[in-house]
Amino acid sequence: RxxxxxxxxxxxxxxxxxxxxxxxxxxxxxxxxGAQWPDPWLSLNPSFASGGTVTELVSDGLLHEECDRIFRAKRNEEDRGTPLNFHRHQVDAFRAAATGNSYVLTTGTGSGKSLAYIVPIVDRILRGRLDGAEPRVSAIIVYPMNALANSQELELEKFLRYGYGEGKEPVTFKRYTGQEKPDDRRAILADPPD
Incomplete structure (x- = not known):
């Protein structure tokens, strides 16, 4: 030191x-x-309370049955993965979304905030198909920086492409930022994702 x-x-x-x-x-x-270099500070965050696995939430009827195949930890496109364990705050968000209520979730870094809105979006799209809903853009997620949009796109690929293959995703998605070429933007507008 x-x-x-x-x-x-x-x-x-x-x-x-x-x-x-x-x-x-x-x-x-x-x-x-020593004002510029205080003693090291170590802090342990308590574990987040468990809310159950995706399989349990599908069995309970909270999530569409295809969510059990989608929301798994997968390493590559061929990997079927293992069911995700959700935190209680995520499941509370899923329940609020299922009732159609708006919600605000504030919690620490790495606590799964993105899944707290992505899972309900995917669930709603899948249920809409069962109800005969017309295909349309169902959600627009706005990120403050392209870097975050890019990292979230990679996460969506793991869930929605891995285990299905490109072009066979159960729910489609696209990134639409200033990074896309004009031809790519026109293609997105001509064939919008879910």
């Missing part, structure tokens, strides 16, 4: 050379007191 602190101090001090002695003294005091 001491070596790392010394290297960081040397680095940060290399580009600061105040002429005013009061400022230089203040900076020296802050550096000497």
């Amino acid at each position: 001491e070596q790392m602190v010394e290297e960081y101090r040397s680095f940060t001090g290399a580009f600061v050379d105040p002429r005013d002695e009061r400022i230089a003294g203040f900076i020296r005091h802050r550096l000497d007191s």
Whole structure:
């Protein structure tokens, strides 16, 4: 730790050379007191409460039966995967969506917020087909950055393409950002996804 602190101090001090002695003294005091490098802090987050597996939620009628095949941890396109275990806050979101109510979910990083809205969207599309709904764009997901849109597209591929194959997805999706070429945009508009 001491070596790392010394290297960081040397680095940060290399580009600061105040002429005013009061400022230089203040900076020296802050550096000497260790204000820039506090002691390490370790925090453990408690586990999220379990809400059940996708198989259980399908058996309970909360999710369409095809969700059991879709929402599995899969490694490649041929992998059938293992059923996902959802957190209780995700299942609460699924229940709210199933009743048609709006909901807001706030929870920590890596807690599955994306699945809390993706699963209900997929479920609604699958149920709509059973009810004879006309094919249409059912959801538009807006992300603040292209990087997030790209990573979420990869996640959707794992669920909706893996285990089915390209062109055989049970629910279709497309990314529509400034990254797409004009021909790709026209193709999306001509043949919209679910």
